[in-house]
Amino acid sequence: MIDGDTVEIAGQRIRFNGIDAPESRQHCDDAKGFEYPCGRRAAQALDKFLAASRPLRCSFVDRDQYGRLVGNCDRADGQSVQKWLVEQGLALDWPRYSSGAFAAEQGVAKATHRGVWQGRFDQPWDWRDANADKVKTVSEQTTGFGLLGGCKIKGNISADGERIYHTPGQKFYADTKIAEAKGERWFCSEADARAAGWRKARR
Numbered sequence: 101m102i103d104g105d106t107v108e109i110a111g112q113r114i115r116f117n118g119i120d121a122p123e124s125r126q127h128c129d130d131a132k133g134f135e136y137p138c139g140r141r142a143a144q145a146l147d148k149f150l151a152a153s154r155p156l157r158c159s160f161v162d163r164d165q166y167g168r169l170v171g172n173c174d175r176a177d178g179q180s181v182q183k184w185l186v187e188q189g190l191a192l193d194w195p196r197y198s199s200g201a202f203a204a205e206q207g208v209a210k211a212t213h214r215g216v217w218q219g220r221f222d223q224p225w226d227w228r229d230a231n232a233d234k235v236k237t238v239s240e241q242t243t244g245f246g247l248l249g250g251c252k253i254k255g256n257i258s259a260d261g262e263r264i265y266h267t268p269g270q271k272f273y274a275d276t277k278i279a280e281a282k283g284e285r286w287f288c289s290e291a292d293a294r295a296a297g298w299r300k301a302r303r
Contacts, residue, residue: 114158115164121192254287
């Protein structure tokens with residue numbers, strides 16, 4: 101899980117098409133006017149939603165400026181991820197890229213005061229423009245949410261190219277640094293690490 105509208109599968113980042121979720125560092129106001137971390141809430145809710153029906157299936161339409169695939173994605177049960185996010189008020193229909201494809205779902209979220217629609221918020225694209233100094237790079241978002249979301253397993257690539265993962269408490273865990281530019285990454289569970297082809301460090 102990268103953030104509320106981006107995931108990573110087998111080392112490939114996928115951006116959901118036509119929607120925009122609050123940024124990882126973005127805050128919104130709830131119905132009582134209290135500030136809350138709407139960006140992190142969206143990512144956490146998405147994580148639970150996807151875990152309930154795996155695997156994720158996507159049809160890709162483009163690549164964005166960061167090299168991420170852009171796609172329309174469904175859970176294994178056929179439910180559209182983008183429609184769900186927008187209908188729950190966890191992301192917005194992004195007319196610039198969607199041509200209003202999720203306007204109906206957004207209307208439901210707005211009418212029922214779900215998610216960001218419960219209070220005041222900035223549209224994610226406006227928030228990014230106004231907070232350029234706070235917006236993390238895609239790489240930083242991966243690392244940051246990995247730690248915040250409990251994804252603490254370190255996938256390291258050894259000098260001879262072997263993919264090894266380290267769990268908290270192992271001998272070299274603290275000394276292991278993750279260099280995503282080399283293809284190293286964080287995992288949320290040992291099962292995810294093994295499924296991606298990594299083996300556990302022996303100590």
